[in-house]
Amino acid sequence: MSIEVERKFLCSANTLKTLKEIGVCAGQRQFHDQYFDTPQFHLTLRDMWLRKRTGCWELKCPTTRVKGAEESEASAQCSRYKEITNLSDIKLKLKEVLKDIGEDVTSRKQLSCVTESCQHEIDSVQDQCWARSMNLFVFAEFTTVRQTFTLKEDGVQVDLDEADFGYRVGEIEVLIPEGGDMQAAMDKIERTAKKLGLTGDRQVDGKMSVYLQVNYPEHYARLLSEHIL
Ligand code: V4E
Secondary structure, eight states: EEEEEEEOOOOOHHHHHHHHHHEEEEEEEEEEEEEEETTTTTGGGGEEEEEEETTTEEEEEEHHHHHHOOOOOOHTTEEEEEEEOOHHHHHHHHHHHHHHTOOOSSSOOOHHHHHHHHGGHHHHHHHTTOOOOOOOOOEEEEEEEEEEESSTTOOOEEEEEEEEEEEEEEEEEEEEETTOOOOHHHHHHHHHHHTTOOOOSSOOOOOHHHHHHHHHHHHHHHHHHHHOO
């Protein structure tokens, strides 16, 4: 399991010029994300983000922060999430969380899902049967074109994303192992942000924030009021 530490930014022409000077373009790719939650949004209301990205499942969970600890401006602009990519671990975590909130995952028999729908539907639907059995459905779906840059600074990656609903956002990202040096990761991000000439003290919206604002304004407002976004 790894922890993803990242800072989002809006990429101006100047930022792009600097990025091309200090980084190496590692390529461009396109991916399709499907995000899952219960109809009552039990996962996202716990800041848990389950997605299938071009066939691979990922679950992002919040990391525990030290209560009452002062946060620097640089740290406040970074998000940190634990990333679970092993499907068995994802299912275990989801069972634990959904059991906690009284969602009866055992009563929805996976077998009935298989016999009713999967024989007549495409492979991707079969693959989602376990999710359906946990009452998890796709609530957001979009395609992103991503250009990736690697920087000389060890382990720093910069992604420039354009989602198919028109939103563009950049992110400076460092991956560390669980229990790894969070401060060192944030320092790397801060140094990179300075090199790119980034200013501003507010967190920049990610693709999902913008998607929710448009498609689920009430849920978005709730996530804001509960300080999840
Ligand atoms: C963690 C999270 C979400 C899941 C998607 O995360 P994000 O990093 O925005 O997407 P993406 O496509 O860049 O994933 P990557 O390729 O880096 O793995 S959706 C909303 N959140 C919460 C969240 C937050 N609270 N604050 C910020 C700045 N971003 C996301």
